[in-house]
Amino acid sequence: MVEVKLIFCPQCEDVRKLAFDLRRCFCGEAWGHYCDDGLNAVIGGGAIPLGFENKSFVEALKTRPVDRMGKRFEAFVIPEKCPTVIDET
Numbered sequence: 001m002v003e004v005k006l007i008f009c010p011q012c013e014d015v016r017k018l019a020f021d022l023r024r025c026f027c028g029e030a031w032g033h034y035c036d037d038g039l040n041a042v043i044g045g046g047a048i049p050l051g052f053e054n055k056s057f058v059e060a061l062k063t064r065p066v067d068r069m070g071k072r073f074e075a076f077v078i079p080e081k082c083p084t085v086i087d088e089t
């Protein structure tokens with residue numbers, strides 16, 4: 001399953017998409033970045049990692065309706081123990 005990773009900051013409730021460069025939330029406490037392999041990520045500062053299941057997200061974007069509720073997509077909270085996310089908090 002290909003997924004887009006994001007971080008949620010419990011302090012300021014900001015959500016940021018991870019990238020190869022370091023990203024921080026609005027208050028600056030939570031941070032994270034992808035590793036060079038583009039799959040693994042390193043996070044810290046109390047960041048809570050989230051995942052968007054890419055296929056369902058892209059499908060929902062493509063089928064954005066004009067005037068009715070959009071299609072749902074799969075998003076989830078990544079567990080504390082995850083082999084692809086290193087938490088340095």
Ligand SMILES: [Zn+2]
Binds near residue numbers: 010011012013
């Ligand atoms: Zn924050």
